[in-house]
């Protein structure tokens with residue numbers, strides 16, 4: 001069956017699509033932290049951050065189904081749910097971040113942030129980290145060096161190394177600003193995934209991003225916290241990854257976990273920034289902010305808050321990190337809450353471990369420029385008992401080498 005599907009994919013889908021794992025997974029059903037294949041094989045999902053409340057959470061399924069059966073339109077009619085959600089969402093941010101714009105994808109949110117930054121600053125220069133990923137649109141692909149050399153960065157883009165511990169990240173940002181200025185390019189935006197997921201997961205020390213934000217502000221640019229990966233409580237210590245750095249972003253992009261799998265994303269911004277854009281330029285995103293997307297997002301946020309999933313991310317995350325640190329083949333463990341990077345000797349070993357664990361029913365992945373950092377990012381309903389299952393699969397994989 002899988003062979004047939006593989007052949008049909010090759011025939012009818014763009015080769016841009018990539019499958020995970022040497023032995024591709026074919027789940028037909030999901031529940032909580034489990035994905036099930038047709039023959040009933042259960043796989044422990046320690047990777048899918050798009051479902052913070054777990055696969056097919058009954059409350060979110062019911063909210064989506066009820067709104068789908070009642071009405072689905074767009075943001076050009078009055079509707080209460082978008083306001084209920086915007087208010088609930090903004091309440092999780094510092095007061096200065098007080099306006100929301102809804103999109104369907106994180107890419108669109110980042111794309112909009114680039115447009116806003118250009119409009120407000122009059123500049124075009126953008127600074128990102130060396131192995132960043134920020135999206136699929138042309139503007140966001142041009143600031144996504146992790147796509148590789150065949151997707152050239154824009155001439156207005158400069159990269160800075162990911163912030164390995166001990167490094168002066170703000171000095172690198174200041175050097176990039178100088179380089180832009182030397183080329184006659186006015187800096188518009190510093191974009192940072194606040195957990196540095198595709199760069200290999202860098203969380204510590206808390207606070208190191210604050211001086212980088214200061215540097216871009218001094219140069220007349222804006223700071224965008226890309227919270228598509230760390231946001232919505234995943235880091236355990238706070239709802240938003242930027243909070244651990246004690247800084248105030250001008251804009252924050254959101255996506256992946258926002259609708260527990262239903263497409264919902266957005267940009268939260270300070271009013272003095274977004275109003276200067278919005279008063280001049282119309283933004284209508286046909287599906288963004290539609291009643292079903294907002295029902296999904298509202299119920300997801302309520303579940304995260306009422307089921308105390310952020311608190312669970314902190315406790316289960318600490319348990320996972322301690323267990324990973326105890327494995328001698330693991331050279332470094334970085335992260336916060338349920339966003340964890342575990343560094344192995346090289347990318348080949350990490351790839352063998354990921355595939356071995358998959359064959360034994362535990363799903364993780366690897367990231368970083370060398371592909372040697374195991375990326376562990378489960379639904380936020382993951383418990384220490386699930387972590388023990390992960391450890392035993394990891395030990396088997398490491399023993400196998």
Ligand code: PMP
Pocket residue numbers: 104105106107108110133134135136193197226228229255256265
């Ligand atoms: N920013 C980051 C940090 C991401 O990881 C991603 C998706 N992997 C995006 C933006 C783009 O989000 P989407 O795929 O929803 O367009």
